[in-house]
Amino acid sequence: MANHKSAEKRNRQSQVRRMRNRMNKSKMKTVVRRVEEALMAGSEEQAREALQKAIPVIQKTAVKGSIHKKTASRKISRLTRRVNRMQPLA
Template sequence: MANHKSAEKRSRQSKVRRLRNRMNKSAMKTVIRRVEEALAAGSEEDAKAALQVAIPIIQKTASKGTIHRNTASRKVSRLTKRVQAMQPLV
């Protein structure tokens, strides 16, 4: 347990930040799971719609510092690539 006033404040701050990060990361994982479920179902329209919802949430999670920006880019890129693979080439 913290013994100094500044250490007690640090403890409170880290608890709030941990909960905030967990909330953001959980929301991100949920939208990614929805995209993957649409891909598994083979529904191209649902996958596109879910991806359009997922991209801003993934980017917002990175902008808050919960995940690294390169990690966010990688996740968006891989999801986009999988959704695009569902479309027949014209």
Template sequence: MANHKSAIKRHKQSQERRMRNRINKSKMNTVIRRVEEALVAGVEDAAQEALKIAIPVIQKTAGKGTIHKKTASRKISRLTGRVNRMMPIG
């Protein structure tokens, strides 16, 4: 553990950020898991609804700096592609 007052404060701040990032990432992973569960179950409507919920959560996680902007974009793109492939064309 640090001895200087500024180092103690820095450590405390990093712990708070770590917990905040963990919470944000956990929420994001939960909504992604719900989309994937709907895909595995083969329920098209549930997959689309889960995706509509997941996209803003992923974007918000990136906006808060927990994940990179391009990582969020990639996750959204891949999930959307998987849901679209599940949907019948026409």
């Protein structure tokens, strides 16, 4: 338990930031799950729509500092590659 006034404030700030990061990560995981569900269903159109909605959410999560920017880039890249592989080669 914090004994100093500054330590108590730091504890409050940490809790607020933790909840904010948790909310952002949860939102990101939800949109990623929607893309994966569309992929599992085999619906290319739904997968593309879900991916287009997921990309800004993932980027925003990185901008806010909840995840590293390279982690966001990797997630976007892998999701995009999975959606593109679903489409038969023309």
